[in-house]
Amino acid sequence: MADTFFLGAALAILAAAMLSLYRVIRGPSIIDRIVGVNVIGTKTIAVIVLTGHLFGRAELFIDIALLYALINFIGALALSRYFERKGVDVTSERAR
């Protein structure tokens, strides 16, 4: 019963991640892609934790989720810092 529930929840979150993937592929600007990747990262953390409970190895998977949260945060900061310096191609935003 609980397992089915966790599986359903994880699948729903995966479907949501696919929706965000549309934003990553479609753009239009690089900032949209960064936001999309960040969102997928956050959803992945939730999926990892749920997977841990599905497999009965929650104590192992929560560590992975914590690490993933750290990397997701640092990655978003590094990317936004980089494009803050470099500047974004605004014309690609106009041609939506």
Add this chain to the structure above:
Amino acid sequence: MTVLGMALISGGVFFLVTGAVGMVRFPDIYTRMHAAGKCDTLGSLLVMTGLACHDGFVLTSAKLLIAAGFILVTSPTATHAIARAARQSGVEAWTAEGNR
């Protein structure tokens, strides 16, 4: 406890899905960040606390709550950093009037 946990997880999944739909539907970067920054934070927060409720009082629950607190602090910071990058590089905000 289990029922409460499942209710929390359902709420979290609902917000995560809404956030993703908002990502697709909203018109510009800033409004998309509203959907991404808020719904994702609360969504994962609810999933984590829901699972902690489901587990009861064990060490894993404490870890889950630490992860939830971590997300609560870092997610807005990341959103803010990305928004700042967009603003510094001159991306203009979409307005309802400008697009009629």
Add this chain to the structure above:
Amino acid sequence: MRRLSLFVLLFAAWLVLSGHFDPLHLAFGVVCSALVARLSSGLLFTETPSRRLLAATWGVVRFVPWLLVEIVLANLHVVHLVCRPERLRPQVVRFRTRLRGDVARVLLGNAITLTPGTITLDIEGDEFTVHAVSDIAAAGLRSGEMERRIARALDQSATGPRATEPAAD
């Protein structure tokens, strides 16, 4: 005092995250926590006087439940907007804060990002640039409720007039 509280905090985090309670791992934890507390005590909370650290922490803890309620309201607002995107009225608002210190401003910036329809775009000195998603959100921002609560949590005063004007762009 500051180093000691940082050490206690770090060691508590070590205990929860490692999950091993045998002497070897505890010793590792003590050494690591002491080392990190020694090295990084100059970075964290440097502007709060040591004796007020506990009071400030308690203030922040009391602030969190209100913040959580606001976050839920913010999310319901976004859900509403996702269903009706034509209701969007995005606008950029600038205002000056009277909160002093980095911790207070970071707290305000994060709280703004998390609560109804507003994102902090930029903080320069005491000037905040905020993106609001609708008229209601912008009005809530101008009332300065959040600022007052953070000021109360950190035991600062935030009374008197405040200059608030919509941005030109």
